Amino acid sequence: MAAASAPADSWAIELEKINKRFGAVHANKDIDLKVRRGTIHGIVGENGAGKSTLMSILYGFYTADSGTIRVNGEVAHITDSRHALALGIGMVHQHFMLVDNFSVLENVVLGAEDSGFIKPSLDRARRELDQLEREYELEVDPDAIIEDISVGQQQRVEILKALYRGAETLILDEPTGVLTPKEADDLFRVLETLRAQGKTVILITHKLREIMAITDYVSVMRQGEMVDTLKTSETNPEQLAELMVGRRVLLRVEKGPANPGKTLLEVQNLTVADDMGVVRVKDVSFSVRAGEIVGIAGVSGNGQSELLEAITGMRDQKSGKVLLNGNEMHLRGDDGAARARAGGLAHVPEDRQRMGLVTQFAEWENSILGYHNSPEYGGALLDIAAVKKQAAERIATFDVRPANINLKSSLFSGGNQQKIVLAREMERNPDVLVVGQPTRGVDIGAIEFIHNQIIKMRDAGKAILLVSVELDEIRSLADRILVMFDGTIVGEADPATATEGELGLMMAGIANKEAAE
Amino acid sequence: MEFATVLSLLDATIRLSTPLLLACLAGLYSERSGVFDIGLEGKMLMAAFAAGAVAAVTGSAWAGLLAALIVSIMTASLQGAAAISLKGNQLIAGVAINMLAAGLTTFLGQQWFRQGGRTPQLSADGRFGTVELPFAPQIGQIPVVGPIYQELISGHYILVYVAFLAVPITAYVLYRTRFGLRLRAVGENPKAVDTAGISVNRLRYQAVLITGLLCGFAGAYFSIAQGSGFGNNMTAGKGFIALAALIFAKWKPVPAMFTCLLFGFLDALQIRLQGAELGGIEIPVQAIQALPYVLTVVLLAGFIGKAVGPKAGGVPYTKER
Numbered sequence: 062m063a064a065a066s067a068p069a070d071s072w073a074i075e076l077e078k079i080n081k082r083f084g085a086v087h088a089n090k091d092i093d094l095k096v097r098r099g100t101i102h103g104i105v106g107e108n109g110a111g112k113s114t115l116m117s118i119l120y121g122f123y124t125a126d127s128g129t130i131r132v133n134g135e136v137a138h139i140t141d142s143r144h145a146l147a148l149g150i151g152m153v154h155q156h157f158m159l160v161d162n163f164s165v166l167e168n169v170v171l172g173a174e175d176s177g178f179i180k181p182s183l184d185r186a187r188r189e190l191d192q193l194e195r196e197y198e199l200e201v202d203p204d205a206i207i208e209d210i211s212v213g214q215q216q217r218v219e220i221l222k223a224l225y226r227g228a229e230t231l232i233l234d235e236p237t238g239v240l241t242p243k244e245a246d247d248l249f250r251v252l253e254t255l256r257a258q259g260k261t262v263i264l265i266t267h268k269l270r271e272i273m274a275i276t277d278y279v280s281v282m283r284q285g286e287m288v289d290t291l292k293t294s295e296t297n298p299e300q301l302a303e304l305m306v307g308r309r310v311l312l313r314v315e316k317g318p319a320n321p322g323k324t325l326l327e328v329q330n331l332t333v334a335d336d337m338g339v340v341r342v343k344d345v346s347f348s349v350r351a352g353e354i355v356g357i358a359g360v361s362g363n364g365q366s367e368l369l370e371a372i373t374g375m376r377d378q379k380s381g382k383v384l385l386n387g388n389e390m391h392l393r394g395d396d397g398a399a400r401a402r403a404g405g406l407a408h409v410p411e412d413r414q415r416m417g418l419v420t421q422f423a424e425w426e427n428s429i430l431g432y433h434n435s436p437e438y439g440g441a442l443l444d445i446a447a448v449k450k451q452a453a454e455r456i457a458t459f460d461v462r463p464a465n466i467n468l469k470s471s472l473f474s475g476g477n478q479q480k481i482v483l484a485r486e487m488e489r490n491p492d493v494l495v496v497g498q499p500t501r502g503v504d505i506g507a508i509e510f511i512h513n514q515i516i517k518m519r520d521a522g523k524a525i526l527l528v529s530v531e532l533d534e535i536r537s538l539a540d541r542i543l544v545m546f547d548g549t550i551v552g553e554a555d556p557a558t559a560t561e562g563e564l565g566l567m568m569a570g571i572a573n574k575e576a577a578e
Numbered sequence: 579m580e581f582a583t584v585l586s587l588l589d590a591t592i593r594l595s596t597p598l599l600l601a602c603l604a605g606l607y608s609e610r611s612g613v614f615d616i617g618l619e620g621k622m623l624m625a626a627f628a629a630g631a632v633a634a635v636t637g638s639a640w641a642g643l644l645a646a647l648i649v650s651i652m653t654a655s656l657q658g659a660a661a662i663s664l665k666g667n668q669l670i671a672g673v674a675i676n677m678l679a680a681g682l683t684t685f686l687g688q689q690w691f692r693q694g695g696r697t698p699q700l701s702a703d704g705r706f707g708t709v710e711l712p713f714a715p716q717i718g719q720i721p722v723v724g725p726i727y728q729e730l731i732s733g734h735y736i737l738v739y740v741a742f743l744a745v746p747i748t749a750y751v752l753y754r755t756r757f758g759l760r761l762r763a764v765g766e767n768p769k770a771v772d773t774a775g776i777s778v779n780r781l782r783y784q785a786v787l788i789t790g791l792l793c794g795f796a797g798a799y800f801s802i803a804q805g806s807g808f809g810n811n812m813t814a815g816k817g818f819i820a821l822a823a824l825i826f827a828k829w830k831p832v833p834a835m836f837t838c839l840l841f842g843f844l845d846a847l848q849i850r851l852q853g854a855e856l857g858g859i860e861i862p863v864q865a866i867q868a869l870p871y872v873l874t875v876v877l878l879a880g881f882i883g884k885a886v887g888p889k890a891g892g893v894p895y896t897k898e899r
Binding site: 122141142143144146152154158159160161162163167168170171172173174176177178179180182 | 757
């Protein structure tokens with residue numbers, strides 16, 4: 062590593078031979094990591110590679126079994142997060158550590174109060190926040206209640222919290238997972254400002270694009286080990302992906318041309334309201350033909366979720382029709398989803414943990430959810446042997462790891478949970494497959510597999526409707542792209558010719574406005 | 579209704595709402611910290627018994643109060659150990675405390691005093707007398723305002739003043755102090771508190787001990803202020819009504835006071851209405867006695883809207899790996 066020759070005082074963080082075991086799992090094996098002060102240092106690795114464990118050790122949430130930590134060249138024995146904060150290490154967790162019904166100010170002050178009475182602390186925080194906000198362009202209303210502000214703003218509060226506590230090194234754990242592309246861009250600008258002000262940023266992510274876009278150095282972890290640390294300018298996504306997975310990975314999806322046949326799924330003038338009664342899908346019509354993948358692109362929250370839920374019978378539509386194979390489907394009522402499935406429309410929901418699985422069930426139990434009334438499973442008295450036999454076959458076909466059908470579903474990684482859902486929905490051989498966010502929170506190796514499965518279904522003559530907030534995913538998988546904005550479909554694009562810029566404008570609703578004028 | 583009647587009705591309201599208010603505020607501390615407490619009833623009963631027994635033996639109301647506070651705090655610690663350190667189910671811990679209290683008080687009462695579980699009738703020194711506020715007789719001469727001061731505000735047991743003083747103190751602690759900020763936070767998102775470097779379990783123990791303290795006052799009120807001696811199950815479900823009041827007040831101290839006053843008023847009205855006639859027919863006593871409970875149900879079901887309690891309530895905190 063070329064950087065090792067730099068003077069010792071330029072390292073903000075040095076980790077040496079860090080080990081951590083959780084029972085039988087060796088989560089961190091002899092990890093060495095040096096982070097240069099004033100840089101953005103990325104750490105990549107698949108889920109379960111040990112990134113979060115390593116950062117939790119640095120932040121004092123866990124203590125390492127062995128190894129040395131140096132902060133600014135001094136050996137530190139970090140025992141708890143308060144200690145880490147005192148050493149100038151702040152962390153922005155993947156799931157924000159905010160109290161939802163507190164104001165921004167109260168959240169910033171919590172745990173960093175100056176005295177027994179909070180008024181002086183709140184006043185001081187208000188002044189300092191004002192200054193921090195100007196310095197780092199992190200605007201938030203200090204009196205806003207957390208649950209009323211956007212996720213992007215909540216993240217700013219987390220960053221402000223760390224800065225208010227005097228953080229010199231800021232660890233961000235998968236910060237863009239919950240952000241819209243625009244919010245992610247804003248975050249990156251903030252990180253660049255932080256770097257310009259001499260702060261050190263450690264960015265944990267599995268998105269290689271972010272690593273390439275913003276980091277100075279990148280360290281790759283795999284299965285609890287540190288594989289390599291590279292200068293970002295001297296590497297490329299393909300190399301990083303290979304280091305992460307341990308084998309060559311195709312980042313580009315390989316697929317032949319589509320052979321669209323007859324229309325299988327048709328949506329006519331569909332209007333859907335959300336739980337609050339607000340109309341989120343406005344008079345939407347489109348169709349999906351056999352042998353094609355239609356992708357719906359859009360910034361999260363523009364009605365895609367409600368559209369998916371209405372088509373799959375999870376949410377009652379206000380008006381309009383959904384036709385499957387030319388026959389109108391009656392999707393209203395509590396058993397709408399069951400009727401949709403019975404009619405040959407399979408659904409991989411957006412949120413697998415909330416809608417796709419009962420995470421406390423064993424894998425084999427989840428493998429028949431939604432189809433549990435099918436006669437081959439025995440009807441009222443389940444033929445458990447048959448169900449388990451089938452589950453074992455599917456787990457093999459879809460390469461679910463660990464290959465244990467009796468394991469509780471919550472113990473599988475995100476990618477493997479998704480494979481469990483995909484196996485259940487695809488192996489029924491449905492005419493139409495509706496997929497929401499197929500690779501959200503899924504690691505690279507599994508993404509490749511999932512994409513290939515979706516293309517295989519298309520080539521088998523099925524109609525596939527894909528909704529994703531990852532524009533790259535839509536562009537590489539879809540044969541046609543529909544862009545959704547504010548509940549309507551504002552345009553259609555050909556993935557082969559449309560540029561990211563054009564799609565971005567449509568997603569922001571701008572192309573639509575011009576067309577109307 | 580005459581002025582004097584209204585005054586005595588309101589006077590009874592204050593007397594009857596005092597134990598409710600103490601128990602309700604007690605529950606507020608515990609529940610705000612994320613520990614559901616259906617053991618308010620049990621802690622009050624234990625305290626009432628301790629107060630009655632010690633006051634009977636020593637002849638001192640203050641010794642009785644001290645015993646009530648100690649016993650109630652010890653009971654709360656036991657419940658806390660089960661619900662916080664041992665991560666037991668909080669509802670079951672509360673139920674266990676209630677059952678333990680009902681059985682233990684009667685058993686010990688019978689063993690010690692041989693009066694069917696009751697403690698002996700207290701002498702005047704064994705119970706709290708009423709407190710005359712300064713200049714009550716003089717101010718009482720002034721029309722309208724005078725009697726309100728003399729009858730309604732002055733002349734209550736000292737624990738009544740403790741209860742009503744506890745309201746602004748609780749509001750201040752909750753919204754203006756570091757402890758209050760952390761208390762509210764730990765009931766909503768204990769992980770946020772943990773990552774801020776504060777011990778979740780220590781905070782919860784502190785809250786539960788305050789709950790015990792306030793339940794001690796409430797229990798003592800039953801046996802050595804309002805009553806003169808402990809009687810079997812003398813708290814009669816007030817701990818549960820306090821819990822209902824807490825939910826109705828959405829876990830806020832000042833609304834809690836008004837809710838307890840409302841429930842106290844319904845109780846006072848019920849007593850006053852006994853023997854009343856409607857269209858020449860006497861209303862059955864049972865129907866009138868049921869009135870406060872019926873109204874409680876109606877209020878809780880009809881007017882409360884969506885009661886969202888502390889989000890992390892009921893869940894023991896475990897640091898996940």
